[in-house]
Amino acid sequence: MKSHYKAVVIGGGVVGCSVLYHLARAGWTDIVLIERSELTSGSSWHAAGGFHTLNGDPNVAKLQAYTVQLYKELEEVSGQSCSLHLTGGVMLADSPERMDFLRLAHAKGRYLGMDTELITPSEAKAMFPLMDESHFVGAMWDPVEGHLDPSGTTIAYSKAAKKLGAEIVLRNPVKELTQEPDGTWNVVTEQGVAKCEHVVNCGGLWAREIGRMVGVELPVLAMEHMYLLTEPMPEVEAFNKETGREMIGVLDFKGEIYTRQERNGILLGTYEKACKPWSPVNTPWDFGHELLAPDLDRIAPSLEIGFKHFPGIANAGIKQVINGPFTFAPDGNPLVGPVQGLTNFWVACGVMAGFSQGGGVGLALSNWMVNGDPGFDVWGMDVARWGEWASLRYTNAKVRENYSRRFSIRFPNEELPAARPAQTTPLYDTMVGQNAVMGDSWGLETPLWFAPKGTEPKDIVSFHRSNDFEHIGNEVRKTRESVGVTEIANFAKYEVSGTGSEDFLNRLMTNKMPKKGRIVLTPMLNELGRLIGDFTIAKTGDEKFMIWGSSAAQKYHMRWFEKHLPKDGSVRIHRFDQTLVGLSIAGPNSQKLLQKLVDVDVSSKAFRFMDFREMAVGGAPCLVNRITYTGDLGYEIWMQPAYQRLVYRAIKEAGEEFGIVDFGMRALLSMRLEKNFPTWFRELRPIYGPFEGAMDRFIKMEKNDFVGREAAAKEQQDGPKLRRVSLVVDAADADVMGDEPIWAKVNGKDFGTVGKTHDFGAPRFDKSGKEVRGSSAATGASAVRGLHDGEWSVVGWVTSGGYAHYVGKSMAQGYVPAELADDESAGLFEIEILGHRRKARINIEPPFDPAGEKMRG
Ligand SMILES: Cc1cc2nc3c(=O)[nH]c(=O)nc-3n(C[C@H](O)[C@H](O)[C@H](O)COP(=O)(O)OP(=O)(O)OC[C@H]3O[C@@H](n4cnc5c(N)ncnc54)[C@H](O)[C@@H]3O)c2cc1C
Numbered sequence: 001m002k003s004h005y006k007a008v009v010i011g012g013g014v015v016g017c018s019v020l021y022h023l024a025r026a027g028w029t030d031i032v033l034i035e036r037s038e039l040t041s042g043s044s045w046h047a048a049g050g051f052h053t054l055n056g057d058p059n060v061a062k063l064q065a066y067t068v069q070l071y072k073e074l075e076e077v078s079g080q081s082c083s084l085h086l087t088g089g090v091m092l093a094d095s096p097e098r099m100d101f102l103r104l105a106h107a108k109g110r111y112l113g114m115d116t117e118l119i120t121p122s123e124a125k126a127m128f129p130l131m132d133e134s135h136f137v138g139a140m141w142d143p144v145e146g147h148l149d150p151s152g153t154t155i156a157y158s159k160a161a162k163k164l165g166a167e168i169v170l171r172n173p174v175k176e177l178t179q180e181p182d183g184t185w186n187v188v189t190e191q192g193v194a195k196c197e198h199v200v201n202c203g204g205l206w207a208r209e210i211g212r213m214v215g216v217e218l219p220v221l222a223m224e225h226m227y228l229l230t231e232p233m234p235e236v237e238a239f240n241k242e243t244g245r246e247m248i249g250v251l252d253f254k255g256e257i258y259t260r261q262e263r264n265g266i267l268l269g270t271y272e273k274a275c276k277p278w279s280p281v282n283t284p285w286d287f288g289h290e291l292l293a294p295d296l297d298r299i300a301p302s303l304e305i306g307f308k309h310f311p312g313i314a315n316a317g318i319k320q321v322i323n324g325p326f327t328f329a330p331d332g333n334p335l336v337g338p339v340q341g342l343t344n345f346w347v348a349c350g351v352m353a354g355f356s357q358g359g360g361v362g363l364a365l366s367n368w369m370v371n372g373d374p375g376f377d378v379w380g381m382d383v384a385r386w387g388e389w390a391s392l393r394y395t396n397a398k399v400r401e402n403y404s405r406r407f408s409i410r411f412p413n414e415e416l417p418a419a420r421p422a423q424t425t426p427l428y429d430t431m432v433g434q435n436a437v438m439g440d441s442w443g444l445e446t447p448l449w450f451a452p453k454g455t456e457p458k459d460i461v462s463f464h465r466s467n468d469f470e471h472i473g474n475e476v477r478k479t480r481e482s483v484g485v486t487e488i489a490n491f492a493k494y495e496v497s498g499t500g501s502e503d504f505l506n507r508l509m510t511n512k513m514p515k516k517g518r519i520v521l522t523p524m525l526n527e528l529g530r531l532i533g534d535f536t537i538a539k540t541g542d543e544k545f546m547i548w549g550s551s552a553a554q555k556y557h558m559r560w561f562e563k564h565l566p567k568d569g570s571v572r573i574h575r576f577d578q579t580l581v582g583l584s585i586a587g588p589n590s591q592k593l594l595q596k597l598v599d600v601d602v603s604s605k606a607f608r609f610m611d612f613r614e615m616a617v618g619g620a621p622c623l624v625n626r627i628t629y630t631g632d633l634g635y636e637i638w639m640q641p642a643y644q645r646l647v648y649r650a651i652k653e654a655g656e657e658f659g660i661v662d663f664g665m666r667a668l669l670s671m672r673l674e675k676n677f678p679t680w681f682r683e684l685r686p687i688y689g690p691f692e693g694a695m696d697r698f699i700k701m702e703k704n705d706f707v708g709r710e711a712a713a714k715e716q717q718d719g720p721k722l723r724r725v726s727l728v729v730d731a732a733d734a735d736v737m738g739d740e741p742i743w744a745k746v747n748g749k750d751f752g753t754v755g756k757t758h759d760f761g762a763p764r765f766d767k768s769g770k771e772v773r774g775s776s777a778a779t780g781a782s783a784v785r786g787l788h789d790g791e792w793s794v795v796g797w798v799t800s801g802g803y804a805h806y807v808g809k810s811m812a813q814g815y816v817p818a819e820l821a822d823d824e825s826a827g828l829f830e831i832e833i834l835g836h837r838r839k840a841r842i843n844i845e846p847p848f849d850p851a852g853e854k855m856r857g
Pocket of ligand 1: 050
């Protein structure tokens with residue numbers, strides 16, 4: 001080991017080795033991987049080695065597709081076989097709801113360019129004769145599934161990295177991490193100290209402990225996981241002989257089971273409900289190449305269903321049961337990226353599917369370290385998506401919930417109960433007392449909608465319109481016709497102050513900063529000219545600004561702000577989180593209502609649209625913005641938590657004469673839809689440029705040289721390829737949920753905006769067992785089955801939507817090729833909802849108050 005490196009990667013599992021390889025491939029060769037024992041001394045060696053591309057988050061799915069693509073290159077570079085078996089696989093649906101879930105996944109796969117297909121149980125049986133098809137209603141076939149050798153693959157990454165110049169040091173535990181005032185890290189190991197600029201925590205089972213070395217409690221927990229291997233089975237051997245191919249992988253949601261062929265028997269694993277954390281507080285450092293004691297009783301309920309569903313396996317002898325630990329984050333996706341509050345401390349951990357995700361994780365992290373940007377939208381696995389509330393106990397409860405629900409359907413209106421309530425505002429009991437159905441908004445309990453008195457405040461979970469529909473409609477109508485009040489504590493709030501504050505914000509934001517007492521809306525871009533933020537900013541003092549943004553992005557944005565703070569101390573930034581809470585009043589009577597509560601003139605002349613004032617509301621000192629996300633006349637009122645009940649009561653009492661209504665987040669989101677307003681992380685994400693996102697009027701090219709200006713100028717000059725649009729959908733009893741494909745009648749024209757993720761040219765089989773090497777599989781999007789249908793083609797995707805109650809229309813927002821974005825003609829678009837293609841029409845002007853007269857008052 002040398003005394004200095006550019007970067008030190010801690011941990012030689014599949015993830016650490018992939019990070020090392022990708023860093024070396026990106027040109028950083030002064031790097032070392034330090035492993036406490038031998039390579040694969042954590043969870044990597046005993047993995048079942050399965051891989052697939054499907055993921056609830058399309059951006060994570062893309063990185064999984066990249067991982068699968070990479071194996072061929074890896075074998076070539078390293079000269080080491082990964083023992084790749086690309087068998088394809090099916091997911092089996094046992095109920096209509098599960099079939100709806102598969103329809104959604106299949107539809108989403110279309111715009112990602114995945115070649116999935118919905119098939120019958122009999123078709124599935126033809127590929128996997130060990131099953132009894134009578135238990136199932138349908139299935140989805142995915143040709144890009146298979147399995148590999150976990151140790152061989154990890155070693156392939158390490159060999160490839162070494163060939164490119166990286167170093168690997170084995171049998172050398174990292175004991176301590178300290179940082180010099182100049183930012184240099186000291187990696188204290190058993191074999192001495194290595195100094196470096198960057199440290200990467202790829203500690204797998206010990207990632208939590210390595211985090212603690214720098215004072216960070218990472219939300220990651222290891223769970224026990226079991227799979228069994230059968231004795232050789234004559235049925236498997238006969239199938240191989242007859243068809244000349246291996247059996248496919250099968251996922252049975254009902255049984256919480258996955259299976260695949262292993263040699264001439266079957267491997268069968270479960271995600272059992274009665275799951276068990278391993279080492280919930282401290283991972284023992286002396287745990288090595290070990291397995292845990294099998295506990296068949298725990299997985300017996302799953303096995304019972306499995307043996308019923310797969311009678312061919314029931315009679316096979318069990319050769320071995322593997323029980324090993326591996327780690328999960330609370331939502332089951334990896335934790336990747338720089339840790340906010342530290343410099344050059346990176347993580348790539350909580351990777352629960354290292355052989356599906358390890359390549360994508362390595363690529364994203366190496367891009368981020370080398371180029372300052374991951375190069376993709378990695379929000380779904382960004383370590384910044386968790387706040388301080390994701391404590392050890394929170395993580396323990398959520399990971400158990402996530403593991404036990406791994407094969408359960410998550411409905412779009414479903415709120416999961418574990419570890420709640422985590423954070424509450426002073427109004428929590430009041431809202432619950434008013435029959436609010438509460439939701440989790442970045443760890444904060446937030447009213448979603450209000451159930452009528454005497455009924456249970458509970459969502460009936462569904463892919464279709466549900467029991468909240470009528471009540472959200474009432475909340476919207478009463479607000480739009482008189483006045484409503486809602487909690488908005490779940491926004492992010494920051495204060496930027498100091499002599500350099502205006503210059504700092506002008507450098508980061510695309511819009512010009514407002515005059516004192518005024519508000520602007522502004523996107524924020526990265527150097528690549530991609531959207532990384534969307535804020536409301538008020539100038540509150542001579543050298544002081546308030547910023548409001550997305551609550552879920554607080555750590556993500558703080559990380560960016562801190563990175564760009566001038567070193568001279570001329571700018572300070574403070575994140576309020578829940579030390580500042582808020583209420584919004586909206587609707588035509590909101591001005592009259594506010595006037596009753598304050599002692600200053602709030603007429604539209606004295607307190608204009610987009611004005612900011614400090615004023616006492618109901619006697620409490622508040623910050624008030626003359627703006628609302630409902631797009632109506634309205635206000636956002638911000639106060640310290642100690643005043644929230646006072647202000648709320650004052651609003652309710654004064655609002656009585658107007659018939660004031662409480663409305664929840666869902667009504668707010670419904671109202672923003674009929675105004676064509678976008679949301680952060682749905683419509684606006686780091687994969688889109690500002691002109692693609694239709695944010696043109698907030699991009700002030702003429703002002704100073706803001707971050708991303710050059711790239712934005714290029715996008716403007718070349719013209720965006722995609723464009724965000726709002727559509728009115730001819731929906732039946734289900735509205736869009738997000739990620740549905742948008743079809744257009746374009747006579748087969750390929751705009752090059754969808755697909756192209758699966759072009760890895762490896763041999764693969766169609767569902768009849770025919771090899772399709774180099775045919776549709778290798779030629780990209782246009783050849784992907786299901787992207788074209790006669791004159792119709794998939795041209796875009798939905799980002800979000802729902803029912804716009806006031807205008808009485810089902811609405812969607814999404815991205816389509818720019819050249820179609822101004823075409824409002826009927827009959828051009830269709831959106832696929834739960835397997836049915838519904839007519840949709842672009843709506844350029846918002847259907848509610850298109851001229852914006854109401855909000856201007
Ligand atoms: C039974 C089972 C079946 C599985 N099946 C699959 C599957 O089919 N498909 C799939 O994709 N995934 C599967 N997995 C999950 C997969 O194993 C993990 O996703 C993967 O191993 C994570 O790799 P990692 O590199 O993050 O962590 P690990 O493999 O745990 O590697 C971490 C490494 O860091 C080293 N380390 C830790 N602390 C230090 C220190 N202080 N100093 C130096 N070195 C240190 C450790 O010794 C270890 O080698 C399965 C897991 C289990 C247990």
